[in-house]
Amino acid sequence: MAASTRLAGPPADRERLAAWALSRIAATAAEDAHVDAVIDIEYAARDAEPDLGGRFGAAAVSGEPANRRRGGTERLRIRGVSPLRLREGDGDEPWAALLDPARLIRGIGTVTEARREGEWVELSLTPHPLFADPADPWLPPGARGLTIRLDPATGFLRSAALHDDQGILATARVDDLNVRDARSETEAARTLARMATTLLEPALLTATVRREADPHHDLSFTPAPSARSWTITCDGRALTVTGDYVPDRTSPAAARLAELLTPARIVSHLARVSATSPGAVTATVRPLRTFPLSAWAPDSTLTCHLTVDPATGVLVRAEATEGRRTVFRHAVTALRSDE
Secondary structure, three states: OOOOOOOOOOOOOHHHHHHHHHHHHHHHHHOOOEEEEEEEEEEOOOOOOOOOOHHHOOOOOOOOHHHHHHOEEEEEEEEEEOHHHHHHHOOOOOOHHHHOHHHHHHHEEEEEEEEEEOOEEEEEEEEOOOOOOOOOOOOOOOOOEEEEEEOOOOOOEEEEEEEEOOEEEEEEEEEEEEEEOOOOOOHHHHHHHHHHHOOOOOEEEEEEEEEEEOOOOOOOOOEOOOOEEEEEEEOOEEEEEEOOEOHHHOOHHHHHHHHHHOOHHHHOOEEEEEEEEOOEEEEEEOOOOOOOOOOOOOOOOOEEEEEEOOOOOOEEEEEEEEOOEEEEEEEEEEEEEOO
16 A cells, blocks of 8 residues: 655554655655754764774764764754755765755665654664665664654654664754744655655566666666565566665666666655656755765766656656756556556
8 A cells, every 4th residue: 555645744553654754754855944953962982983884885973083982962053054955065964964864765774663752753773784875974884773753843853863783872862943934745745755655665566667768778687685576578678676776786777777666765865856747856966975876866967857656656757867968768658566
């Protein structure tokens, strides 16, 4: 069953809470509010830097290393910060993810628990070993987990706690949050919300995909475990593609087919998003991010045009342009559920 993309408030049904929370976080990628806040970040004292970089490289969590080893608290007073400007700049400051939480989606492996905690929604997340950013300050691939508290009214995070094998490594808390000019129930936000739920939503599909433009022809694909898969006919060839893949063993063309099926991970790479019609958005791309990149949004010179099937969350049409030139364009010409 398709997850609800109603963003106004958490569902009473506990089973739908995790999908709703991801929807709410994804919707912030269409937000251009102005935010004032006081943010406290605390690092646990450690004898050595933690190596949390995972398979694609060693990296410690962000922050000045000597201060983090000694521990301590940093207080930041934020005035008039725009989530849109954070997306367009893609800054790696540890506090940025609290007001730009959509950047976390690409790195989520599982949501191990979702629950109501007073006025907040609390999620326990584990990183995806292949898609988590080695330089992410809150959800690097080598972390044990991340616990976040989400403000349902704004979609921003009120707290975050990063865990490694020794316990809590870093925590952040947002106080005195004041959000102006927020607009959560927009068509662009609902489309991003639907894309995000594919991260958790199982699906077994059959499709025909027409590649109308793509400079890459190799369709080699190495799957990773996923609850979503489809058997597709593409360029006269039958392929079985899962929603996750091994980035350095999968061709860019095949990765685009996987991201049509599970477009949740594209959301984290988008900057300025606007609706073009119900279920369709156009979006600029954040500045170049750490590997692995999105196959549909690999460079900030591109503009993405995405159309979502509301029943399955699949992208039924996707195009990336550079100026007036089409770089990639795929269309799903037939789609059915096999479940």
